[in-house]
Amino acid sequence: EAGVAQSPRYKIIEKRQSVAFWCNPISGHATLYWYQQILGQGPKLLIQFQNNGVVDDSQLPKDRFSAERLKGVDSTLKIQPAKLEDSAVYLCASSLSGSGTGELFFGEGSRLTVL
Amino acid sequence: QKEVEQNSGPLSVPEGAIASLNCTYSDRGSQSFFWYRQYSGKSPELIMSIYSNGDKEDGRFTAQLNKASQYVSLLIRDSQPSDSATYLCAVIVSGSNYKLTFGKGTLLTVNP
Numbered sequence: 001e002a003g004v005a006q007s008p009r010y011k012i013i014e015k016r017q018s019v020a021f022w023c024n025p026i027s028g029h030a031t032l033y034w035y036q037q038i039l040g041q042g043p044k045l046l047i048q049f050q051n052n053g054v055v056d057d058s059q060l061p062k063d064r065f066s067a068e069r070l071k072g073v074d075s076t077l078k079i080q081p082a083k084l085e086d087s088a089v090y091l092c093a094s095s096l097s098g099s100g101t102g103e104l105f106f107g108e109g110s111r112l113t114v115l
Numbered sequence: 116q117k118e119v120e121q122n123s124g125p126l127s128v129p130e131g132a133i134a135s136l137n138c139t140y141s142d143r144g145s146q147s148f149f150w151y152r153q154y155s156g157k158s159p160e161l162i163m164s165i166y167s168n169g170d171k172e173d174g175r176f177t178a179q180l181n182k183a184s185q186y187v188s189l190l191i192r193d194s195q196p197s198d199s200a201t202y203l204c205a206v207i208v209s210g211s212n213y214k215l216t217f218g219k220g221t222l223l224t225v226n227p
Contacts, residue, residue, distance in 0.1 A: 033215075040123070042203050042217035043159065055212045091158060104215060106158035 002026065004107035006092050012113045018080035021110045024073070025094030031055075032069055033104060034077050035091040043091055049075065082114045118142060119218035121204050127224045134191040136221050138204030141185070147207040148180055148187045153220065154200045163189060194225045 005024040013019050025032050031050050035043035046065065048056040051072040060067070064083070069075040079086055089111050093104040120139050128134045136150075147166050151159035165171045165178040165187065177190040187206075191198055201220040207213055 031213075035217075040219070042119075042121075042205075042219040045214060045216070048212065048214065050212075056214050103161050103164070104159075106160070109158055 004092055004094055004105055006107035006110050008110060009108065010111050013082055015084055015114050016081040019082060019112060021077045021090050023075045023092030023107060026105055029094035029096055031095045032075050033093040034067055036088045037091055038088045084114050087112055087114045118216050119204055119206055121218035121221050123219055123221060125222040125224055127226060128194050130194060130196060130225055130227050132194050134194045134223055136189040136202050138187045138218055139185055140206050142208045144209040145206040146209045149205040150178060150189045151203040151205060152200045153203055159203055196225045196227050199223060199225050
């Protein structure tokens with residue numbers, strides 16, 4: 001079974017530039033998550049989708065971050081304009097239906113460095 | 116007060132010893148509790164889940180939950196160097212649409 005795919009793995013940009021990350025979840029997984037993990041910290045949920053609807057985006061900085069999940073499958077997370085503090089690993093995860101079992105399957109992450 | 120708190124460590128134990136990792140949570144509505152393991156440069160992976168008070172054992176791992184004290188722990192028996200990783204405690208709060216909230220993790224080093 002293919003895992004969660006993410007791209008790009010690494011990205012370096014200047015502050016105020018824009019960046020986009022892509023995620024393709026495990027086939028059949030209805031719920032998709034984007035987490036931000038800053039070095040030395042635990043993952044912080046940015047947004048949670050159930051199919052193509054948003055379940056939780058309370059911690060998404062909406063003035064600069066946006067995310068979409070068209071057709072309820074793959075998803076894109078965009079940052080525009082980027083700030084220095086956005087340097088982090090952006091983790092995409094998926095689960096069958098919600099995370100009642102707590103079992104999220106994570107991709108390898110996209111590491112963003114903002115200079 | 117942070118929702119999920121862990122001692123960031125590092126916790127260092129000799130090979131073969133018992134490693135004890137602790138986590139406290141603030142929301143009494145928390146209903147489900149999980150331990151994820153994250154190797155350096157890798158993504159988290161689920162290793163244990165626990166939903167009711169008491170102990171749950173899986174191989175060398177034992178999760179312990181005390182809801183009255185809002186405390187959950189992970190014991191690793193016969194620790195191996197391959198257990199060296201960051202251990203993330205995570206909880207789901209009832210009514211949160213199954214939002215999984217992580218602590219900042221405890222770095223464990225097992226010395227040969």
